[in-house]
Amino acid sequence: MSTHPEEPPYDAELMAAVTDLGEALRGLVDASVRTDVPAADLRAAAAGARELTERLAASRRPAGHLSPLDDVLAFRQVFNMVSGVGSALAPPVVLRVVDGGVIAETVFGLAYEGPPGYLHGGMSGLVMDQVLGGAAIHAGLWGMTARLELDYRGPVPLDTPVVLAARVGESAGRKTIVTGSIALAATPDRPLVEARGVFVTPRTETVDSYFAGVTDGSGRHTQPGRKPVQIRPTDATAPVVAP
Template identity: 55%
Template structure:
């Protein structure tokens, strides 16, 4: 079983688009991507260890000093929140710092989605960093993951929308340290509205849901899109507001 936080889902750089072809964007920096993914892997490892270590105070304090020194290495000019990271490209569905599927986000497991016949799926092993009740996944994390799964399912079916309603039924506690299967599928679509359903289950028993989810996603009207994202630019400062399925994380075929 893989150690939680140890997986490297981006070893097949460069990033692929949703049809599986290499992303040919001229701004893509493979070296920066590899470095950012490596940093995220070690951050996940550090976060997990901080939650499960039995080291004494001196060892923890020493680790804190090292983490502080590492953070200082990254201090300096920062992008505004309205400017996309250099590694992101919504048109290629690449969102590297997404908190669920972002390969360069130390908070993300990360989930890596695949699509077959319109059904989106992913697997991950979650550790103590995501704990709610002892040994089980925090219920709020289930909601976070399923919101992303359902949203990416909409994108995989050629739709796009923002979450208007999300409901979850918690059938059984979701265990930590076990391989989990996440799935999403389209139930219906009409006009600007789509209804997406999904589940979390043990990978060994994917048809026995621990959590069931159902969401309504609505494509905002043009005036709302302008209001929400009118200030968003790409890393070069060019206006690049979200407005299609490319706002979602990468979804791979097969």
């Protein structure tokens, strides 16, 4: 790991490899749900996928043991299913800071389909939970989701640029309320989905209990907390990147 102040706080070569694999896997997932090749080609592809799975499974980490690239204090998780550059499941969504909140643009592919041609409503909830949480984290108000409400104003089309936005509405004690939306990038002021989240920071003893078994890449105990997060502009895997 580099310690030079101008270099990223992780193994850059490993990050590049994880990012490359994540991009390749997302391409594979997209191709797998769009393909119209014959059965023989599908079986050959399945055999190849099993071979790759065996190769990657040669060394595994258990749940709660973070990747060497992760930093729970900076809320960087490279395999997060919404924002992780290494995740085959993530679009991925990379938030950036704007005046009063956070924003991101992304495109949802066919793998996220609910009604034909449109985004699955549950995916809207998953993504907005992440975006609302990102706004809270940027404000130094980390908490765990206590309530998530969504109003579906219209279907979100697939293969179409959309904009995701969120901002903190109010905060008192351990509770933070954040609102946000999903809209077409072409018409950002006309929300297709509106969201409201209530995030509560657990008490210290509860945090200790929830994350007692979590360790970082070196095996040391680590856990999230409620404090301002300093985001490096070069760190594309953090929940929020500087403008």
